[in-house]
Amino acid sequence: MGRSPCCSKEGLKRGPWSAREDAILSDYILQNGEGQWRALPGKAGLLRCGKSCRLRWMNYLRPGIKRGNISQDEEDLIVRLHGLLGNRWSLIAGRLPGRTDNEIKNYWNTHLHKKLAAAGVLPCPNRPLPGSIASEKKKKTKEDKKLPAKEEEEPNNDAATKHGRVDDLVPPKTKVYSPKPMRVSPGFSRSSSYDSWATSGTSSSDGADKAAAAPSTAEVLSYVWPAMFPAGDGGDEEGDDFLGAGTFLPLLHHQMDAIAGDDKMLDQVYDEYLQLL
DNA sequence: AAGCGCCGCAACCGCCATCTG
DNA sequence: GCAGATGGCGGTTGCGGCGCT
Structure with missing residues (x-):
C-alpha cells in the first residue's frame, strides 16, 4: 500500500482472520477483558498487530454485533444522523445498537451514497465526494x-x-460537505463510549435543564458550522458559498425538514447532539 | 466457458486525542 | 510540562464474489 506500517509487523500475519484466530481472540478477551491491545497478541498467542485484534473484536467478535440486513428504520436513522453529524461514524454507530462504525461507513459509502445521489439529495451530485464512492x-x-x-x-x-x-482539479482532501470529523470527547473519558455516556443519566432525564440553557439551533449550527450558518442569518443567505450554498443548504434543509417531520426524533437527536458539544 | 469489470466489505493505514510516568 | 505509549477514529485499499458480455 505504499505506506509504512504504524507499528512493527515483522512476522505478523495479515489479511482475513481464520476461525481459529477468532476463537483465540474471543477466548482471551472473554477471560481477560478488553484493553492492552498491543500486548494482547503476545499474551494470547496471536501473530497479529494489536490494532488488528482490536478491530476484529470491535467489528465482528464482540457480543451483540448485528451483521447485515440493515432495516429501513436503521437506514433512515443513519441518513438523518449523517445529516447532523457528518462522517462521524462512531457517533452514528452509537445510536444503532449492534452496529459498528465500520459497517455503517461501508453501508453509507456503498448503498446510501448511491441511493441519495440518485435521489439528488447529496451535496454536489456532479462532484464526487472525496474518497466516498x-x-x-x-x-x-x-x-x-x-x-x-x-x-x-x-x-x-x-x-x-x-x-x-x-477530476483532479477538485482538491482531493476537501471535506466541505460535512463538519470535519473531530473528537468530541473533552467532556467525557475515553473509556466511556458514547452509548454509555448518553444513557448514563445525563441524557434526557435532566435534559430539560440543559435545554433551558441551550442555545438555539441556529446558534449551535453557526458555532459548529460557521461557514454554512453565519450567526444571525438563519442560514438562508447564500453569502458564504464555500461549497455552493445552492447545493448544500437545500440538502441540509431537506434533511432537517425530514427530521422535523418527526419532532420527537429531531428533539432526541438534537438534544444528544447538544450534549456532545 | 472464459474474460472482464464492477461492487461490497473486511482489513489496514496514518493521524490525533488522551493517558501515563 | 514533556515525551512516549495507547486507544480510537475516519479514510483508504485490496480481494473475492458476482454479473455481464
Missing part, C-alpha cells in the same frame, strides 16, 4: 497508479492540469 475511487486509483509517485503527491492543481485529468 468506491467505483469512482477505484477508477481514479487505477489511473493514479499509472502516474509516477512524485507527481501523485503534487499538492496543487497544476499537475492534474498537465495530465489533463479534470
